[in-house]
Amino acid sequence: xxxxxxxxxxxxxxxxxxxxxxxxxxxxxxxxxxxxxxxxxxxxxxxxxxxxxxxxxxxxxxxxxxxxxxxxxxxxxxxxxxxxxxxxxxxxxxxxxxxxxxxxxxxxxxxxxxxxxxxxxxxxxxxxxxxxxxxxxxxxxxxxxxxxxxxxxxxxxxxxxxxxxxxxxxxxxxxxxxxxxxxxxxxxxxxxxxxxxxxxxxxxxxxxxxxxxxxxxxxxxxxxxxxxxxxxxxxxxxxxxxxxxxxxxxxxxxxxxxxxxxxxxxxxxxxxxxxxxxxxxxxxxxxxxxxxxxxxxxxxxxxxxxxxxxxxxxxxxxxxxxxxxxxxxxxxxxxxxxxxxxxxxxxxx
Numbered sequence: 001x002x003x004x005x006x007x008x009x010x011x012x013x014x015x016x017x018x019x020x021x022x023x024x025x026x027x028x029x030x031x032x033x034x035x036x037x038x039x040x041x042x043x044x045x046x047x048x049x050x051x052x053x054x055x056x057x058x059x060x061x062x063x064x065x066x067x068x069x070x071x072x073x074x075x076x077x078x079x080x081x082x083x084x085x086x087x088x089x090x091x092x093x094x095x096x097x098x099x100x101x102x103x104x105x106x107x108x109x110x111x112x113x114x115x116x117x118x119x120x121x122x123x124x125x126x127x128x129x130x131x132x133x134x135x136x137x138x139x140x141x142x143x144x145x146x147x148x149x150x151x152x153x154x155x156x157x158x159x160x161x162x163x164x165x166x167x168x169x170x171x172x173x174x175x176x177x178x179x180x181x182x183x184x185x186x187x188x189x190x191x192x193x194x195x196x197x198x199x200x201x202x203x204x205x206x207x208x209x210x211x212x213x214x215x216x217x218x219x220x221x222x223x224x225x226x227x228x229x230x231x232x233x234x235x236x237x238x239x240x241x242x243x244x245x246x247x248x249x250x251x252x253x254x255x256x257x258x259x260x261x262x263x264x265x266x267x268x269x270x271x272x273x274x275x276x277x278x279x280x281x282x283x284x285x286x287x288x289x290x291x292x293x294x295x296x297x298x299x300x301x302x303x304x305x306x307x308x309x310x311x312x313x314x315x316x317x318x319x320x321x322x323x324x325x326x327x328x329x330x331x332x333x334x335x336x337x338x339x340x341x342x343x344x345x346x347x348x349x
Contacts, residue, residue, distance in 0.1 A: 050308060053304045053308050056300075056304055057304035057305060060300050060304070063200060063293075064294060064297050066199065067198060067200055067290050067294045071290050071294070073130065073133055073209070074283055074287045074290070075287070076128060076133055077211050077283050078284055080123040080124070080126050080134070081279055081283060084119075084120055084123050084221070084276055085261060085276040087120065088257055088260055088276060089261060090116075091112065091225070091257055092254065092258055092261065094107070094109070095228070095250065095254045095257070104250055108232075109245070109250070110229050113229040113231075116225055117225045117226070117229060120218070120222065120225070121144050121145070121146040124143065124144040124213040125142040125143065127139075127142075133211075134211055134212060135189030135213070136196060136210050137190040137196060137210075138188075138189045138190040139189075141188065142188075143188055143189030143212070144213045146222050148226075151185050151222075153185060154182065154185035155178060155181045156174060156178040156181065157230070172252030173269075174223060174227070174252065176271075179256075182219065182222065182223045182226065183214045183219040183223075187214040189212055189213060189214070191212065191214065196208065197209065197210075198290070200290065200293045201293060201297075207290065208286075209283070209286045211279060211282075215279055216263060216273035216274045217273070217274060217275045217279050219260075220260035221256070221257060221261075223256050224252075224253045224254070224255070224256025224257040224259075225253065225257065227249045227250075227252050227253035228249065228250060228253035228254075230249060231245050231249040231253070259275065261277060262275045263277070
């Protein structure tokens with residue numbers, strides 16, 4: 001034996017050196033990845049908490065995604081409802097200022113009503129990537145066909161003759177049953193708005209958000225516009241006299257359009273209803289509820305990600321100090337091993 005040492009001393013020092021090298025390698029990986037460990041075994045004491053936090057975070061993200069999607073739909077609905085209400089108010093204002101037969105005749109009030117009717121139909125057939133927004137659960141087809149031909153396929157209006165509106169029968173005002181029949185004629189979507197709902201949290205009932213195009217505000221508006229649309233009984237024959245305008249139809253149409261806006265009681269329709277204003281307000285209220293829940297989930301996700309980061313991510317400053325210390329220790333160990341190898345019995349003597 002040429003070294004003045006023992007096997008035990010050499011083995012122990014070699015073991016310390018290899019341990020130091022392993023720690024250096026682990027620390028270098030930590031600094032490169034920013035993670036304390038690439039395996040759960042490296043953070044065994046925090047694995048259970050980490051998995052629980054990740055599960056809660058992922059669940060909250062799922063709710064955030066669903067709520068965000070529904071809010072996008074609600075925004076489109078609210079914009080559409082505001083557009084329909086604006087059109088109804090403009091039509092009401094126009095009719096109020098031209099309710100006498102001569103002014104209505106001069107302004108061709110029936111054409112104005114027809115234009116508003118087309119706009120309302122277009123809005124109620126709004127769609128996004130999920131389907132038609134005002135169709136309830138039946139989102140695969142346009143829910144509204146408020147055209148003159150379609151309405152005249154159902155009571156109270158007879159079938160339209162070639163060239164224009166039918167005779168004005170029955171006389172206005174329309175009954176509630178007749179208004180409902182008109183709605184049945186123009187609307188083909190789902191009859192229950194609550195078919196559309198979204199889960200917003202664990203152990204909380206889903207929130208309904210649907211608006212269907214057969215609700216009271218739309219029914220009264222479309223029925224009223226059709227009454228005004230048919231007020232020119234001789235259209236498109238030669239209209240040479242204000243007598244071509246039917247005053248009763250104008251008055252009844254104005255009453256229905258007014259009721260469609262706020263749902264208040266009127267002379268012929270004393271029962272209150274949900275008007276366009278209330279429908280839009282309900283949609284906006286639902287949006288606000290979703291927004292509050294979205295904010296709560298977003299804050300919770302931020303908390304969980306911070307907690308997960310504290311478990312997974314390494315303190316780079318601490319790791320750098322540790323790496324430097326281990327590198328110095330490794331150099332000292334290697335230097336000691338080298339000197340031990342140089343100590344021989346010959347040199348000792």
